[in-house]
Amino acid sequence: KGGKGGKGGKQKKGESGDGKPPPGVAKKPKLSKAERRALQEKQRAEKEARKAASATGSGKRVKGGEAAPKSPALRASASMEKAAPGQVSRTIVPRDKQVPLFSHLPQYERESSLSQNVGFAHNEPVHPAILRVGLKYGEGSIVGGNARCVAMLTAFKAFIADYASPPAKALKVDLDKRLRSQIEFLTKCRPHSVSMGNAIRHVRSVISHIPLGWSDEQAKEEITFRIDRYVEERIRVADDAIVNAMVGDSDDAPRKIVNGDVILTYGRSHVVEMALRAAHERGIVFRVIVADARPRMEGKELLRRLERAGVACSYVLLNAVSYVMKDVTKVVSGAAAMLSNGALVSRVGTAVVAMVANAYNKPFLVCCETYKFSSKVQLDAVCQNELGDPDDLVSTTLGSGGGSAAGRAREAW
Known part of the structure; x- marks a missing residue:
C-alpha cells in the first residue's frame, strides 16, 4: 500500500506516478457531446469514402498483386460458384434485386450449366439416369407432382440396377450412402416436392430393411419390386379411386x-x-x-x-x-x-x-x-414457395416464350 503509481502500484499509460500527464505531452481538450458526435460522423464518412474508392478501383492492383475487392452487389452479380463434380453451377442473385416480401425464401439462382462438371464414367457420383431427370427438372420439361415422382423413382430403379456393392461393405449401408448423392443432385436442380420426399423416405426405408445375408441380385430385385408396387398402389390405384369417386363406378353410384x-x-x-x-x-x-x-x-x-x-x-x-x-x-x-x-x-x-x-x-x-x-x-x-425465373415474365406475346429457353419450350405447342 502506498506504492508507486497509486493503489495497487499500477499507473495508466501516458501518466506519471501522480496521475498527471508527463512533461512535454499536451493534454487533449475535452469535447462536448455534440462535438464528439460530429467527429464520429466525420470519421464514418471518411471510412465510407475509402470503401467506395476501393470498389470503383477494382481493376487496379493492391499490395501483394491481388485485385482490390469489389462491392458486394458487383461481386454477387459477376461471380459464379465453383461447382464440384456432381453439383450444379449457379449465378448468385444480388441482394438488392430481391423482393422484400419473398426475401426469406430460397432465392432463384440461374444455372450456367447443370451438367458442366458432371462426367459419365462408371465411377462418377451422379448416375446418367439421375442426370437426365435432373436436367429435365431444371429446364421445366417434367412438371407436376405425379410426373416428377414417377420420373425420380424410375431413375432410382436404373441406378439400383447398375449398382454393385463393394466387397467389404454391406449393401444397405453403401447403397443408402450412394443414393443420398443422387438425391442431392436432383434437389440442386429443383427442390423436391412433398410427394417426392415421401417417396424418397419409402425407398430408403426399404433399403434399410434388407437382410444382411442377401446377395446383390436378391436385394436389387426386392427394392425394384417395392418401388414398382409403390407407384402402382400409391399413385395409379389412388388416381383410379379418385376418378371413381368423382364420376361413380356404376350408373347408380353417387358421383x-x-x-x-x-x-x-x-x-x-x-x-x-x-x-x-x-x-x-x-x-x-x-x-x-x-x-x-x-x-x-x-x-x-x-x-x-x-x-x-x-x-x-x-x-x-x-x-x-x-x-x-x-x-x-x-x-x-x-x-x-x-x-x-x-x-x-x-x-x-x-x-x-x-x-x-x-x-x-x-x-x-x-x-x-x-x-x-x-x-x-x-x-x-408464403413460407414454402419456390421462386421461379423472373425472365419468364418479360414477354407478354404468345409464342415468344418469355426470356428463358424453358419458357420458349413451354409455348412451342
Missing part, C-alpha cells in the same frame, strides 16, 4: 360430377384431367372452364387435351375468375400436398380461386392422393 355442371379448374392437374375425361366418356353432359395464369400457362395443355377428347371448354385468365364464378357449380383442383392441419398446398393462384369460390358459396373439391399427405403444419401462406 360428384353430374349432368348440367359447370366445372372450374385452375392450371393443369393429371388426376383432374382423368376425372373430367372419364365423366365425358360416361356420357355426363357438363362444361369446363379452365382458368390459367402466367408464367407457365399450364391450363393451355389441359384445354388442348380436353378439346381433343370432345369436352366443351372455355378458357379464362386468373383475373377473370370472379366474373365467371357466378355460372360455376363446382370448383375442382389438384394438390401438391395436404398438410396435417388441413391446409392445401398447390400452385400459386389456387388460394385466389378458393377465396372467390368461398365468396360465391361454391363447393371447392380437391383431388389429392394419400402419398401427398404431410405431417407438417403451415400457418403462413
Whole structure:
C-alpha cells in the first residue's frame, strides 16, 4: 500500500506516478457531446469514402498483386460458384434485386450449366439416369407432382440396377450412402416436392430393411419390386379411386360430377384431367372452364387435351375468375400436398380461386392422393414457395416464350 503509481502500484499509460500527464505531452481538450458526435460522423464518412474508392478501383492492383475487392452487389452479380463434380453451377442473385416480401425464401439462382462438371464414367457420383431427370427438372420439361415422382423413382430403379456393392461393405449401408448423392443432385436442380420426399423416405426405408445375408441380385430385385408396387398402389390405384369417386363406378353410384355442371379448374392437374375425361366418356353432359395464369400457362395443355377428347371448354385468365364464378357449380383442383392441419398446398393462384369460390358459396373439391399427405403444419401462406425465373415474365406475346429457353419450350405447342 502506498506504492508507486497509486493503489495497487499500477499507473495508466501516458501518466506519471501522480496521475498527471508527463512533461512535454499536451493534454487533449475535452469535447462536448455534440462535438464528439460530429467527429464520429466525420470519421464514418471518411471510412465510407475509402470503401467506395476501393470498389470503383477494382481493376487496379493492391499490395501483394491481388485485385482490390469489389462491392458486394458487383461481386454477387459477376461471380459464379465453383461447382464440384456432381453439383450444379449457379449465378448468385444480388441482394438488392430481391423482393422484400419473398426475401426469406430460397432465392432463384440461374444455372450456367447443370451438367458442366458432371462426367459419365462408371465411377462418377451422379448416375446418367439421375442426370437426365435432373436436367429435365431444371429446364421445366417434367412438371407436376405425379410426373416428377414417377420420373425420380424410375431413375432410382436404373441406378439400383447398375449398382454393385463393394466387397467389404454391406449393401444397405453403401447403397443408402450412394443414393443420398443422387438425391442431392436432383434437389440442386429443383427442390423436391412433398410427394417426392415421401417417396424418397419409402425407398430408403426399404433399403434399410434388407437382410444382411442377401446377395446383390436378391436385394436389387426386392427394392425394384417395392418401388414398382409403390407407384402402382400409391399413385395409379389412388388416381383410379379418385376418378371413381368423382364420376361413380356404376350408373347408380353417387358421383360428384353430374349432368348440367359447370366445372372450374385452375392450371393443369393429371388426376383432374382423368376425372373430367372419364365423366365425358360416361356420357355426363357438363362444361369446363379452365382458368390459367402466367408464367407457365399450364391450363393451355389441359384445354388442348380436353378439346381433343370432345369436352366443351372455355378458357379464362386468373383475373377473370370472379366474373365467371357466378355460372360455376363446382370448383375442382389438384394438390401438391395436404398438410396435417388441413391446409392445401398447390400452385400459386389456387388460394385466389378458393377465396372467390368461398365468396360465391361454391363447393371447392380437391383431388389429392394419400402419398401427398404431410405431417407438417403451415400457418403462413408464403413460407414454402419456390421462386421461379423472373425472365419468364418479360414477354407478354404468345409464342415468344418469355426470356428463358424453358419458357420458349413451354409455348412451342
